[in-house]
Amino acid sequence: MIRRIRPTLNEALLSFVLVVRRSAEMLRLMETPEHRQRLRDPDSTEYTQQPEYARDAWRSINAEYFVVIGICTHLGCVPNFRPEVAPEDLGPAWVGGYFCPCHGSRYDLAGRVYSGVPAPTNLVVPPHHFHTTTMIEIGIDYEDAMQSGKG
Ligand code: FES
Secondary structure, three states: OOOEEEEOOOHHHHOOEEEEEOOHHHHHHHOOHHHHOOEOOOOOOOHHHOOHHHOOOOOOOEOOEEEEEOOOOOOOOOOEEEOOOOOOOOOOOOOOEEEEOOOOEEEEOOOOEEOOOOOOOOOEOOOEEEEEOOEEEEOOOHHHHHHHOOO
């Protein structure tokens, strides 16, 4: 359980940060070959979209907790969090994620964008680290926090 979030992002971005707790079943569904082949960048190879420590399938330090900036990479709208599996309006292949109703962009629960939608890249994962097991500091990497004495 996360008890506290210590934000160090600027105010404008802070209001768009999402922290999502993902179940083991959510993580399993995101890694099936059928799901991965629907994604544009399943391994987070686009360097600008996340820190180095979040460049994996889960795009997180701790797979259970996902920290992301909820701003669509198409034109900057706010995608809806849709964690349910196969809802009628999103179809049987939907494994949970973020849906941007503006132009129909889709992201999975790691913010990885689907192929064939307007958004060009995965959602942005901001710098962050676990200050303690129950506190995430968002906006600063662990090394930077240590150097500044905030770690
Ligand atoms: S702004 Fe999200 S799909 Fe266009």
